[in-house]
Amino acid sequence: MAPPAGQIRPARYLAGFALIVVALYALVFLTGDHQLKPKLGIDLQGGTRVTLTARTPDGKDPSKEALDQARQIIEQRVNGLGVSGAEVVVDGSNVVITVPGEQGDQAKSVGQTAKLGFRAVLGQPVPAQAQPTPNTQSSTPPSGTPSSGSQPSGSSTTPSAGSQPSSGAPQGRPAPALEQAGSSTPPAPSSGASTPPTSGSVAPSSPAPSSNGVDPKVAEEIAQAKALRQSTDPQIQQQALALLSCQVDPKHPDPLAGNDDPNLPLVTCDKDGQFKYVLDKVFLDGDQVSSASEAADPKGAGFVVNLNFNGNGTKVWGDFTSANVGKQVAVVLDTRVMSAPRINEAILGGNTQISGKFSMKEAQDLAGVLNFGKLPLSFTSSEAETVSASLGAASLKAGLIAGGIGLALVFVYCLIYYRALGVLTILSLGLSGVIVFGVLVLLGRWVGLSLDLSGIAGFIVAIGITADSFVVFFERMKDEVREGRTFRSAVPRAWVRARRTILSADAVSFLAAAVLYVLAVGQVQGFAFTLGMSTVLDLIVVFLVTHPLVALASKSKFWSNPKFSGLGAVQRSGAAQRAAAASSRPAVAKEA
Numbered sequence: 001m002a003p004p005a006g007q008i009r010p011a012r013y014l015a016g017f018a019l020i021v022v023a024l025y026a027l028v029f030l031t032g033d034h035q036l037k038p039k040l041g042i043d044l045q046g047g048t049r050v051t052l053t054a055r056t057p058d059g060k061d062p063s064k065e066a067l068d069q070a071r072q073i074i075e076q077r078v079n080g081l082g083v084s085g086a087e088v089v090v091d092g093s094n095v096v097i098t099v100p101g102e103q104g105d106q107a108k109s110v111g112q113t114a115k116l117g118f119r120a121v122l123g124q125p126v127p128a129q130a131q132p133t134p135n136t137q138s139s140t141p142p143s144g145t146p147s148s149g150s151q152p153s154g155s156s157t158t159p160s161a162g163s164q165p166s167s168g169a170p171q172g173r174p175a176p177a178l179e180q181a182g183s184s185t186p187p188a189p190s191s192g193a194s195t196p197p198t199s200g201s202v203a204p205s206s207p208a209p210s211s212n213g214v215d216p217k218v219a220e221e222i223a224q225a226k227a228l229r230q231s232t233d234p235q236i237q238q239q240a241l242a243l244l245s246c247q248v249d250p251k252h253p254d255p256l257a258g259n260d261d262p263n264l265p266l267v268t269c270d271k272d273g274q275f276k277y278v279l280d281k282v283f284l285d286g287d288q289v290s291s292a293s294e295a296a297d298p299k300g301a302g303f304v305v306n307l308n309f310n311g312n313g314t315k316v317w318g319d320f321t322s323a324n325v326g327k328q329v330a331v332v333l334d335t336r337v338m339s340a341p342r343i344n345e346a347i348l349g350g351n352t353q354i355s356g357k358f359s360m361k362e363a364q365d366l367a368g369v370l371n372f373g374k375l376p377l378s379f380t381s382s383e384a385e386t387v388s389a390s391l392g393a394a395s396l397k398a399g400l401i402a403g404g405i406g407l408a409l410v411f412v413y414c415l416i417y418y419r420a421l422g423v424l425t426i427l428s429l430g431l432s433g434v435i436v437f438g439v440l441v442l443l444g445r446w447v448g449l450s451l452d453l454s455g456i457a458g459f460i461v462a463i464g465i466t467a468d469s470f471v472v473f474f475e476r477m478k479d480e481v482r483e484g485r486t487f488r489s490a491v492p493r494a495w496v497r498a499r500r501t502i503l504s505a506d507a508v509s510f511l512a513a514a515v516l517y518v519l520a521v522g523q524v525q526g527f528a529f530t531l532g533m534s535t536v537l538d539l540i541v542v543f544l545v546t547h548p549l550v551a552l553a554s555k556s557k558f559w560s561n562p563k564f565s566g567l568g569a570v571q572r573s574g575a576a577q578r579a580a581a582a583s584s585r586p587a588v589a590k591e592a
Contacts (some may be wrong), residue, residue: 021434074097228240231265270338
């Protein structure tokens, strides 16, 4: 037979809660790493967070498919660096890379578009600080679009296609016979190129980014840069050489980085900003590279990146080097000339290298991004945050202290105001913390939820929401006692009325957290998630713990003692009000 409304069997509810806790912690200790440790965010354990903002040629929001593909490639690059625990997620039009610990600096280089291309050098490179002299012969761009395997034409620096290698040319060498020419090449490869300064109507401006991370003038900026630096008009090429600034400005990256047209010439700088080049069309792109690896430079100090081409790439590279012995070829990465070696002999084995006196880390980073292909979108690094482990530990300590102070204040208030009922409140909050912590550990293990400072703030706010549920129940119970009911009879009636208010309040809180989670980005989402999760778990604790404990207390002579329960003053106040009301009724009758 079911109990009357408001009457429950407390043992069943408490047993159900105990079963939930046992199952929860069984999953904690029997799955994953079997450790009772939540996954901490970088602001608590230290690490690096890099935010990459997508730039599209038409200035519109990138497609979800392109962002997902970019995320997968970036994730492969990060994993290829050997870092552990890294996360790559899509956040609006951004890709956010989070690397815990001390390995985060390597993640800052994986946002390169890695659009690799090989272009013939037209004419001689021009020093970046010098004004170029018109050279129609060397700067005249070729006409037509070369097919795979064809050589650039129409310039005195590029012999006609189809010439055969000399009979004495070696084949299949592990390192190509390329001689660096035109410039010194210090380290620090850069994914961005410079933006020409504003001059008249041809130089792109620097538009302010929009609030969603997508520049509304990106399409215009890229179109202007292409018109100036990828023109087939020799006079415009000379103008581009004169206007082009080789200084790298991280706040204003090259609009053509990852967006240049491989079928058009290109005016650009080398990676260290010392020389400017007029380059022919791309005759071989990075898609033909089958593998890339770093190695010590056999000709001197520093490191080089060895490239192996696939079958078609090997043929194209062999044909081009055979036909252009003595000429320069530019290795271009995201519009920057990484090196421009001179071809000393035909290279027919499909192996070559990018030289430039790289450090070991720079060579590793470059080989890493080339191994996993180019990104479908170009990105700019809009934020790169590094938090030391000591600062993370200090942040965690501060968060725990703040949470402890909040709990202590709630405990003191409950003990002073509710006495015995306050003890039940403290016990309920403790059990709520137990179940919240277990859920947090499992979510960090299964879905990658990281606890950061914003999440701790959400839990601290949730303490107030949980305590508010107790207050609603207890105050309604006081009203029942004030009307003359005993503690035992007041509990079921108070619960029937209070639970509707508790459900309504928690529903509003959860709805607010859900809306905030959908509309917010970044760490604010962490706050909203933990707040919403704590609100749901609050209902479990109130229904399965607090109400049954109060029901058990109401049946105990010790806990129901008015002096100990804190309800004595309420009973006396209610008796006085009823006595006053009873004494006023005869006087009213006489006057009537």
